[in-house]
Amino acid sequence: MAFSLQDIWSYSPDNPLLFTRLYFWVFLLVVLLLYSLVYKKFFLRNLYLLLVSYFFYYKTGGFFFVLLLISTAVDFFAGKRVYATEKKNIKRLFVSLSLIINLGMLAYFKYTFFFVDVFNRLTGMHIVPRDYLAEISNALFHSHYDITAIFLPVGISFYTFQTISYTLDIFRGKVQPVKRFTDFAFFVSFFPQLVAGPIVRAAQFIPQLTARFSLTKREFSYALFLILAGLLKKMAIADYLAINFLDRVFSHPAAFTGMENLLAVYGYALQIYCDFSGYTDIAIGVALLFGFRIPINFNSPYKAVILTDFWHRWHISLSSWLRDYLYIPLGGNRKGKGRMYLNVMITMILGGLWHGANYRFLIWGFLHGTGLVFDKLLGLPRWLKNNPPRWQRLLMTLFTFHFVLFLWIFFRSRNMENAMAMLWQITHHLNFSTLLPLIASWGVVIPLIFLGFLIHWLPAQWQENIRGGFIRLPMIVKLLIAVIVVFLLIQIKGAGFRPFIYFQF
Amino acid sequence: MKPLKSALFIAGVFLVLGLSFFFMPEEGLSFFSYRLRNPLPAEKYSAWLASLSREKIFSPPAERTPPVAEDTLSPSVSLTTEKKTVVEPLTFSDSLLRAVPSLEMSDTTRLLFYRVLHEMDSLRHRREHLHILYYGDSQIEGDRITSVLRDTLQAHFGGGGPGFLLPVMTVPFTASFVTEPSAGWQKINNYDIRGGRYRGIPFGLAGGFSLAADSLSAGQKKELSCRIAVHSFAPPRALDFNRLEVWLYAPQKGPSLQVKQGGNVVAGPRSLPAGELVCERIPLQGKGRRLRLGFDTQAPFAVEGIVLEDSVGVSVDNIPLRGRPFMMFSRCDAKAVRTMYDSLNVRMVVLQFGLNVAVGSMRDVRYYRRTVQRELHWLRSNFPDLFVLVVGVTDMGGDEPHLQEHLLLIREEQRQTALKEGCAFWDAYRAMGGAHAMTRWAAQSPSLARPDQAHMSREGSQLFAGMLLKALMEDYRTYSYGL
Numbered sequence: 001m002a003f004s005l006q007d008i009w010s011y012s013p014d015n016p017l018l019f020t021r022l023y024f025w026v027f028l029l030v031v032l033l034l035y036s037l038v039y040k041k042f043f044l045r046n047l048y049l050l051l052v053s054y055f056f057y058y059k060t061g062g063f064f065f066v067l068l069l070i071s072t073a074v075d076f077f078a079g080k081r082v083y084a085t086e087k088k089n090i091k092r093l094f095v096s097l098s099l100i101i102n103l104g105m106l107a108y109f110k111y112t113f114f115f116v117d118v119f120n121r122l123t124g125m126h127i128v129p130r131d132y133l134a135e136i137s138n139a140l141f142h143s144h145y146d147i148t149a150i151f152l153p154v155g156i157s158f159y160t161f162q163t164i165s166y167t168l169d170i171f172r173g174k175v176q177p178v179k180r181f182t183d184f185a186f187f188v189s190f191f192p193q194l195v196a197g198p199i200v201r202a203a204q205f206i207p208q209l210t211a212r213f214s215l216t217k218r219e220f221s222y223a224l225f226l227i228l229a230g231l232l233k234k235m236a237i238a239d240y241l242a243i244n245f246l247d248r249v250f251s252h253p254a255a256f257t258g259m260e261n262l263l264a265v266y267g268y269a270l271q272i273y274c275d276f277s278g279y280t281d282i283a284i285g286v287a288l289l290f291g292f293r294i295p296i297n298f299n300s301p302y303k304a305v306i307l308t309d310f311w312h313r314w315h316i317s318l319s320s321w322l323r324d325y326l327y328i329p330l331g332g333n334r335k336g337k338g339r340m341y342l343n344v345m346i347t348m349i350l351g352g353l354w355h356g357a358n359y360r361f362l363i364w365g366f367l368h369g370t371g372l373v374f375d376k377l378l379g380l381p382r383w384l385k386n387n388p389p390r391w392q393r394l395l396m397t398l399f400t401f402h403f404v405l406f407l408w409i410f411f412r413s414r415n416m417e418n419a420m421a422m423l424w425q426i427t428h429h430l431n432f433s434t435l436l437p438l439i440a441s442w443g444v445v446i447p448l449i450f451l452g453f454l455i456h457w458l459p460a461q462w463q464e465n466i467r468g469g470f471i472r473l474p475m476i477v478k479l480l481i482a483v484i485v486v487f488l489l490i491q492i493k494g495a496g497f498r499p500f501i502y503f504q505f
Numbered sequence: 506m507k508p509l510k511s512a513l514f515i516a517g518v519f520l521v522l523g524l525s526f527f528f529m530p531e532e533g534l535s536f537f538s539y540r541l542r543n544p545l546p547a548e549k550y551s552a553w554l555a556s557l558s559r560e561k562i563f564s565p566p567a568e569r570t571p572p573v574a575e576d577t578l579s580p581s582v583s584l585t586t587e588k589k590t591v592v593e594p595l596t597f598s599d600s601l602l603r604a605v606p607s608l609e610m611s612d613t614t615r616l617l618f619y620r621v622l623h624e625m626d627s628l629r630h631r632r633e634h635l636h637i638l639y640y641g642d643s644q645i646e647g648d649r650i651t652s653v654l655r656d657t658l659q660a661h662f663g664g665g666g667p668g669f670l671l672p673v674m675t676v677p678f679t680a681s682f683v684t685e686p687s688a689g690w691q692k693i694n695n696y697d698i699r700g701g702r703y704r705g706i707p708f709g710l711a712g713g714f715s716l717a718a719d720s721l722s723a724g725q726k727k728e729l730s731c732r733i734a735v736h737s738f739a740p741p742r743a744l745d746f747n748r749l750e751v752w753l754y755a756p757q758k759g760p761s762l763q764v765k766q767g768g769n770v771v772a773g774p775r776s777l778p779a780g781e782l783v784c785e786r787i788p789l790q791g792k793g794r795r796l797r798l799g800f801d802t803q804a805p806f807a808v809e810g811i812v813l814e815d816s817v818g819v820s821v822d823n824i825p826l827r828g829r830p831f832m833m834f835s836r837c838d839a840k841a842v843r844t845m846y847d848s849l850n851v852r853m854v855v856l857q858f859g860l861n862v863a864v865g866s867m868r869d870v871r872y873y874r875r876t877v878q879r880e881l882h883w884l885r886s887n888f889p890d891l892f893v894l895v896v897g898v899t900d901m902g903g904d905e906p907h908l909q910e911h912l913l914l915i916r917e918e919q920r921q922t923a924l925k926e927g928c929a930f931w932d933a934y935r936a937m938g939g940a941h942a943m944t945r946w947a948a949q950s951p952s953l954a955r956p957d958q959a960h961m962s963r964e965g966s967q968l969f970a971g972m973l974l975k976a977l978m979e980d981y982r983t984y985s986y987g988l
Contacts, residue, residue, distance in 0.1 A: 032512035033512045036512065216506065217506050220511060252616065255616045291508075442631070444630055479521070480521075483518055486522055
């Protein structure tokens with residue numbers, strides 16, 4: 001429990017500042033206390049939150065925050081130049097500059113090994129990638145970074161997309177550039193959503209930079225509800241399932257029965273949802289405590305009737321970003337059906353690769369793209385708009401859910417061999433008579449998966465009633481509920497910590 | 506609502522939580538069969554663990570040594586080859602811990618190990634217990650190595666209590682407990698007895714038992730007792746037991762058993778059946794660390810084992826066999842061993858022998874392979890799902906001719922046989938620092954070896970346990986992080 005001063009201020013890869021750690025909530029308490037001194041002055045407020053966010057990023061990602069500064073500076077100035085000039089070519093030049101620098105950084109840190117691997121396979125060469133930045137640092141500063149590995153800076157996939165969207169929106173005339181560098185830097189680095197989204201658009205956030213602080217009691221209660229629900233999702237469901245069941249099975253699928261493998265696939269679908277949406281819930285709740293509204297990122301995705309519907313509900317900020325800045329610029333559905341299908345495939349494959357430089361993500365994106373193309377070929381979006389009978393919707397929901405479930409195998413498996421081993425176990429060693437003994441032997445794991453999905457599939461109105469009921473409670477009761485939830489989470493929490501899944505993307 | 510109010514709300518949550526933990530007992534609160542833990546008290550670790558902190562043990566792994574390919578295992582032993590592989594002596598202290606060799610095993614054996622790790626990981630939520638049996642020669646006597654392994658594993662995976670013991674032990678005063686049998690008990694082991702039984706009494710998992718009232722004539726009655734006291738200075742979790750198991754076999758007439766804990770009767774007297782291996786399981790509610798097992802009998806009977814444990818978690822059981830080259834599984838009663846293994850949920854067996862062969866002749870050493878092979882084969886064929894780890898012979902000092910040569914050959918016999926029989930092997934000789942390591946261990950302050958330079962001192966045993974733990978946990982971390 002005891003922290004030294006160095007622990008508090010310095011970066012430690014073993015102790016990042018995460019929502020699931022006590023340190024974060026003490027940090028939040030101190031930040032809120034000081035925030036109460038500056039929240040009425042726009043400039044001071046934004047500057048203060050910028051510094052706090054940089055400190056948060058430094059504690060989470062170390063000196064990679066220099067990259068965050070580079071990305072911020074590039075798009076701040078590119079945005080200004082794009083807005084200032086009337087000449088299309090100059091505008092395009094600065095947009096290109098933003099794209100090259102941001103995507104270049106992303107490509108270098110995320111895809112170097114993958115591209116070199118593909119190149120080596122195609123040409124038969126044996127090029128070994130090196131981290132030239134680490135090499136330069138070692139030469140200049142006598143540091144001792146490993147030059148044979150390139151580490152992915154935390155959150156780079158999120159904040160580069162955020163800054164790119166800013167410049168592109170100015171180019172399209174949707175927003176005006178931010179006047180102060182500190183304000184823009186704050187928009188890029190606002191700590192609740194900095195490392196794992198949601199990817200906030202400038203049009204949504206920039207107007208809030210000059211808006212008065214406002215937080216009603218209802219909003220505070222809503223924020224509290226989101227924070228507690230997010231912590232429960234992450235720690236009581238996602239982490240518990242991962243530690244006690246899923247990591248084991250996905251690491252060595254051949255050592256488990258077909259039924260255990262099948263249950264692990266269901267479990268992972270719940271884990272990744274609870275992990276990521278839990279993070280987003282906490283991020284939205286914490287941002288709201290500072291008076292900032294960031295958009296939702298999930299809308300009960302496993303209730304989706306068709307795959308198109310799923311992508312309107314899952315990681316909404318990324319799917320809408322890909323739609324607006326990739327799919328539509330590629331031509332969208334404006335250039336004929338064939339081109340539309342191609343655009344869908346390109347968008348989904350690149351969306352898959354956004355998650356990581358691996359063939360598994362490529363396959364995952366490709367199959368999702370294929371699913372979306374089939375959706376369109378069969379006219380399912382139109383069918384859904386025509387309000388089909390309930391039984392048809394239910395059947396399609398089940399089908400879509402299981403299609404998504406199948407693709408999670410490729411997403412989660414350590415490698416293709418493991419994915420294939422898992423599919424082999426499920427298809428060749430599935431014995432339903434083992435279900436009951438497995439339920440008995442795995443303790444609360446399997447009932448927890450069942451309960452998780454049950455809550456997920458509750459009618460929206462019921463979920464709204466629960467939320468509304470919590471919001472209406474007296475403040476003292478809310479405090480007691482918060483204490484009970486945290487107390488339970490402390491009991492459940494295992495040794496060590498588990499970072500959020502989307503940190504690695 | 507102002508930010509200050511939000512901050513005060515969070516501070517309020519901290520305050521109420523802090524107060525609840527402050528007033529909560531350090532050992533937590535029982536809630537039905539669950540225990541609500543208090544996170545405030547710091548974990549207690551002995552000094553040795555400071556250099557091998559829990560974070561280091563359970564943190565993500567470094568690169569793992571490649572698995573042993575099953576088809577490349579050579580059945581023959583080459584001493585000349587072995588000589589070339591003798592590692593350079595290591596400098597002492599920290600470098601020893603850094604240079605701990607990994608477990609050697611095939612991928613198939615590793616899967617077995619992962620299965621055990623998986624079960625250990627899920628013990629708490631499955632509310633089950635699991636036993637690791639640690640057999641060895643006099644090197645493991647006194648629970649010196651096993652008490653450290655047990656406490657550390659229990660800290661991580663749950664569990665408590667000193668585990669398995671017998672009323673009559675060669676060393677009754679161990680690092681965790683002391684046993685005090687009354688008159689009328691004797692120790693019987695299966696070293697020289699074939700057929701798995703002695704006067705109709707089966708040899709169970711310990712390869713021996715404590716025989717009571719052997720001299721009793723027909724019509725006579727006898728009262729016997731065995732006192733067990735867990736030390737107050739024992740590793741912290743040795744005191745956390747809530748269950749007693751007494752394994753007993755009476756060929757003619759069963760005795761009656763009464764159990765007292767801290768002077769209070771907690772069970773019995775109750776008569777136990779004869780003609781079958783009986784496990785009397787007694788829940789212990791109190792906190793008393795002193796137990797008295799009282800027996801009234803009219804005929805001889807044998808206690809095959811006593812287990813003091815927490816009903817949930819892991820137990821590492823110390824089964825020392827002084828002077829023996831190996832555990833004689835093949836002279837046990839397979840049915841009795843199976844009954845005990847199944848009931849105790851024995852999932853892993855560690856075997857540490859070899860010292861008693863090293864001081865013998867070369868003929869003894871060459872014959873040793875057959876013994877090890879026979880016993881491992883018996884174990885693996887009777888319990889194919891069991892993970893078996895052979896801990897190689899440790900170094901020893903002394904000026905016997907060919908001692909180092911014998912040690913190297915024994916180690917190689919153990920390694921080759923273990924891998925061939927689908928077991929894992931850990932090179933303790935190399936871990937200690939190679940040839941003449943024990944002499945260097947003896948030169949440390951405090952000395953890590955006993956004056957005979959064959960056995961480790963208490964501090965040496967703790968260091969040794971730390972090294973073995975590090976090797977085991979290397980695989981655990983690889984397993985946990987799915988790398």
